[in-house]
Amino acid sequence: MQRKVLITGTAGFIGFHLAKLLLDEGFRVHGYDGITDYYDVNLKRRRHAMLLQHGSFSATEGILEDAALLDRIADEFQPDVIVHLAAQAGVRYSLENPRAYLDANVIGTFNVMEIARRLEIQHLLMASTSSVYGANDEMPFIETEKADSQLTIYAATKKANESMAHAYAHLWNLPTTMFRFFTVYGTWGRPDLALYKFVDAILDDRPIDVYNHGEMYRDFTYVEDLVRAIRGLIDAVPMRPVSKEEIEAGDSLSPVAPFRIVNIGNSDKVRLLDFIEAIETCLGKKAIRNYMEMQKGDVPATWANAELLQRLTGYRPQTDFREGIAKFVAWFRDYYSK
Numbered sequence: 001m002q003r004k005v006l007i008t009g010t011a012g013f014i015g016f017h018l019a020k021l022l023l024d025e026g027f028r029v030h031g032y033d034g035i036t037d038y039y040d041v042n043l044k045r046r047r048h049a050m051l052l053q054h055g056s057f058s059a060t061e062g063i064l065e066d067a068a069l070l071d072r073i074a075d076e077f078q079p080d081v082i083v084h085l086a087a088q089a090g091v092r093y094s095l096e097n098p099r100a101y102l103d104a105n106v107i108g109t110f111n112v113m114e115i116a117r118r119l120e121i122q123h124l125l126m127a128s129t130s131s132v133y134g135a136n137d138e139m140p141f142i143e144t145e146k147a148d149s150q151l152t153i154y155a156a157t158k159k160a161n162e163s164m165a166h167a168y169a170h171l172w173n174l175p176t177t178m179f180r181f182f183t184v185y186g187t188w189g190r191p192d193l194a195l196y197k198f199v200d201a202i203l204d205d206r207p208i209d210v211y212n213h214g215e216m217y218r219d220f221t222y223v224e225d226l227v228r229a230i231r232g233l234i235d236a237v238p239m240r241p242v243s244k245e246e247i248e249a250g251d252s253l254s255p256v257a258p259f260r261i262v263n264i265g266n267s268d269k270v271r272l273l274d275f276i277e278a279i280e281t282c283l284g285k286k287a288i289r290n291y292m293e294m295q296k297g298d299v300p301a302t303w304a305n306a307e308l309l310q311r312l313t314g315y316r317p318q319t320d321f322r323e324g325i326a327k328f329v330a331w332f333r334d335y336y337s338k
Contacts (some may be wrong), residue, residue, distance in 0.1 A: 100156055122173045151297045195325065209292050251311075
């Protein structure tokens with residue numbers, strides 16, 4: 001019998017890649033996506049159109065805040081697993097429109113958790129972000145360290161999701177895994193992401209904004225690596241330990257709930273200037289650089305400790321950023337005929 005997975009955000013960057021991977025592995029997938037105009041809806045519809053060519057994929061267009069629609073779809077589909085990826089994304093946009101993050105990321109996530117509780121699904125997996133580490137400066141970031149110094153509303157809503165999910169896991173014995181993403185990039189990426197913006201601007205001879213004069217570090221994670229990690233975590237269902245002593249060192253498993261937080265990152269911090277130089281090399285063209293100060297709410301570095309992911313799944317992201325950039329550029333040139 002086909003395992004059934006409900007994925008929110010399947011017209012989005014990561015949701016599209018995850019749905020494709022699961023469909024290729026024989027899962028039945030139902031996608032739920034609002035197809036909002038935060039960025040080019042044509043790109044979102046193109047992703048969904050590709051998924052709909054697969055006989056085991058179906059989709060509903062709707063926003064997370066529409067609890068009645070979400071309930072109806074879940075009741076009809078009866079998923080075994082839910083992977084909640086849909087959210088109002090973008091660190092910088094949260095400075096302009098914070099209410100959108102509360103509506104989608106807090107109320108919307110609550111609606112998804114209610115479905116998981118009511119249907120008593122086997123495993124609820126939900127996306128968080130490396131941004132929850134906020135002002136933490138001890139790196140690489142590890143899941144067991146305290147993370148209470150978020151610097152943007154986006155990060156704060158994701159930390160709220162983690163706290164809400166832990167409460168539900170405890171109250172309803174709902175197996176839940178939160179994964180913290182680290183600077184995801186790759187083919188079919190979002191136009192608001194740095195790699196997309198840089199490639200687009202360089203090819204059109206427009207300047208690129210380089211924050212903190214390029215002295216920033218990111219743990220760039222290739223999207224296909226990321227979704228392979230999520231696929232492995234689907235089967236790594238957290239169980240409540242009998243005692244605190246049973247939790248292995250470095251494991252973020254809760255002592256009072258079937259709940260775990262897992263980093264998904266490449267475990268390799270890359271300087272932004274080196275990332276830009278790799279893009280220039282791949283394009284055979286120099287960027288016009290507009291050096292700027294650090295942007296409000298941004299952090300100078302992110303770097304993941306991915307040992308827990310590897311312990312749970314036997315897998316860790318490993319694509320070198322130069323290889324990932326080359327794959328993206330090939331896709332971008334083909335998609336936009338540039």
